[in-house]
Amino acid sequence: MASHGSSVVSSSAVENSLSSLKNCQAYIDTGMDITTVVALDLVQNGCDPTDVDNLESVMLEYAALNRDLNQYISAVEETVRKVKRDPPDEVPDLKSLVDTTYAAKQRKNSDESLKKNDKFLQFKEQLRDLRKQMGVPQDSRDQASDDDEDIAVTQSIANFTCPITQMEMVNPVKNKECGHTYEKEAIEKMIQRRHQQKKNARCPKIGCDVSDMNESHLVPDTALRRAIEVHKKQSQTKQ
Ligand SMILES: [Zn+2]
Structure with a gap:
């Protein structure tokens, strides 16, 4: 015993x-x-x-x-x-x-x-996104091709705009399903309104075929938020 x-x-x-x-x-x-x-x-x-x-x-x-x-x-x-x-x-x-x-x-x-x-992996991805958004050259190990980078830089300004509010985002969230970003409050309200009407919430980005969004698909886009902050600061100092 x-x-x-x-x-x-x-x-x-x-x-x-x-x-x-x-x-x-x-x-x-x-x-x-x-x-x-x-x-x-x-x-x-x-x-x-x-x-x-x-x-x-x-x-x-x-x-x-x-x-x-x-x-x-x-x-x-x-x-x-x-x-x-x-x-x-x-x-x-x-x-x-x-x-x-x-x-x-x-x-x-x-x-x-x-x-x-x-x-x-998240660390690498967030840094890559932030550099891309800021137009900072990626380090060579991560770089896919120069062409991709150029496209990313020219697109970056448009990406600051929320497809719902048409304004520069303050608190962007990314849809994990399609990668599109929106202002957090605006997309959450949109999803809630659609669901109250018992309808599916489509991704509001034109041309996107994601037709059934819910709030669990949304993640904060920290890299984009930071890039917008930097962009804002830069445009303020230019004035
Ligand atoms: Zn989308």
Whole structure:
């Protein structure tokens, strides 16, 4: 009975340490969000590109931390499952079992896979969008072709205008389905009005075939908002 009791204690100890590991994940997420905001600020204020490159390395370090943590958590969970399913005769050395499982996972890691981290991808995408909107040259690694960039720059002014209000946007949101942007308040009102009439809400951008929008499709377009701010500041100083 004594050994049974101790195994209960150790499994609740495992639960406790798992939940504190999961708290760490939240800290990593926050760190990545803050780093992204700082990088966008730097681009917005026309900083030295190497500063942004440094933040990109910071993001990759966070991504590595996040991966290691996830792998450790799943190593613990797998080990606990295994021990419960197939209890060994002697009290198992959980720590060394976890370490072995963790090491096996770590051996398969590559630096390339870190670049697939969701928040890292978001970071790259937001920077790319902001640079594009501001007409800042992209760094060569991201650049698809010069022609694309030219088109993007000439389109950027028109993109500041909301297709509903026909005014320069203040708080733009992007439709995840088609990539069109609108003033947040205007599109939300439009969707609500259509839904109250029991009708589908079409994307108000002319020529777009998205015919059933809802509010869950809308995400804040931070890069565009910042580009509009910069544009506004620039046109104010010219006057
Ligand atoms: Zn659309």
